[in-house]
Amino acid sequence: MQTYGNPNITYDWYAGNSGVTNRSGKFIAAHAAHAGLMMFWAGAFTLFELARYDAAIPMGNQGLICLPHLATLGIGGIENGVITDFYECTVIGVLHLIFSGVLGAGGLLHSLKFEGNLSEANGRPKKFDFKWDDPDKLTFILGHHLIFLGLGATQFVEFAKYHGIWDSAKGVVRTIEPNLSFAAVWNHQADFLSISSLEDVMGGHAIIALITIAGGAFHIATKQFGEYTSFKGKGLLSAESVLSYSLAGAGYMALIAAFWCSTNTTVYPTEFYGEVLKLNFEFFPYFTDTAQGLTGEAHTARAWLANAHFFLGFFFIQGHLWHALRGMGFDFKRISKALDNFDTAKITAGD
Structure with missing residues (x-):
């Protein structure tokens, strides 16, 4: 954070980022609490939209956000573009609320009980202490993020493969076998807005999953070789x-x-x-x-x-x-x- 020449500068409570600048434990607390807020919104809004959903009106004309996404995933017993199974959507909403409580509790635990700086922690948590100008530790943490992103994309591909998602062209929920052609994904760089094949969509997710997991493993395994120079990002x-x-x-x-x-x-x-x-x-x-x-x-x-x-x-x-x-x-x-x-x-x- 800039100090503008004042080494004793302080920040007000609403300058949230300043509170975690050099405190890795608080940084994790903020992440967990933020994820909990997003989970809570998703769960609460899903239930809110279910309460006002009208099957007689096209879903796209009802000002909904969460239900269309669930319907696209084939959740809700979709028939003719209409939700027929409210139980599935209710379960999704309630699970999000439960997980939001877990994440919120994790945020409070890291904020109030655990060390604000993980350099003072004992055991495995100390591995995740970091300093902003330490490329080895940042690349280690980045690697974990990439692997989890890759696992999330993999989970989506497997969901589409075995559960199925909505195919607007056929008007049904069907299973999707991903097109694992790297050439097909590469060729869609310039015209991805017009993609009309769910196989290509899921193939893209599968290839992205492979790339991010491989990148994550690379970042975890490697460190800066030789002197840490400006060419390698020093000062950035x-x-x-x-x-x-x-x-x-x-x-x-x-x-x-x-x-x-x-x-x-x-x-x-x-x-x-x-x-x-x-x-x-x-x-x-x-x-x-x-x-x-x-x-x-x-x-x-x-x-x-x-x-x-x-x-x-x-x-x-x-x-x-x-x-x-x-x-x-x-x-x-x-x-x-x-x-x-x-x-x-x-x-x-x-x-």
Whole structure:
């Protein structure tokens, strides 16, 4: 964190990131609590949407977010684009609430009972203590993250393979055998928005799973060889810089999701999300519905999802630029000082 020349600087309670800057135990606590909040939202909103779901109205026209995703996964006894088994969706919602409590308790445990800095811990937890400018430890932790991401993608592929997901082209839930052709995945780099094969979609997830797991193993097994130089990233591993990279990645994926959701009907079926959207420009780009029959202020689930992802992605990118500049040492107070000097110069010239 920048101190602007003041070694005794303190941060207010709402500057959440500052509280975990050099405290690896608190960093884990924040992660667990954050995951618990996301779990709680997903569970609570699923139950809320179930309570107001109307099978007589197309799902995409009901302003739903969680239920369309569950339906796309073939959960809810989907027939003709309608949920027929409320029990399955209820179980998913309740499980999310239970897991949110577990994660929240883990966050409180790490925050209130365990060491705030894992360098002071005993046993295995000490392995996960880190400093922002320690490339060996950061690459070790990054490796674990990549492996878990790969396992998550693998789980999705296996779910589609044995349980099945919704195929909008055939109007049924069917099992998907992934297309494991690396060439097919490579060739979709430029036209992924128009992918129309679920086999290609699941094949892409399978190959990404392989790549991330292999990358995770590589990062866990390797360390910096030789001197840690600027070529290897020296000076780019401050807390500000790593945060900026994370925001850039999240923002980029949010923008990709927005455009994909707005046009693709294979991954986002019209039965659950509504018709494809139209891209408009005023002061900024935004997506509008093309569906007929919407009244008043109603919007399709696709419109809510695409616009929310776009604007979140946009602001994540701004956050990336802010923290990247701070990580590079730029002092934003120089801007206010320059403006003050400019105003002073104008007043003096006027006098």
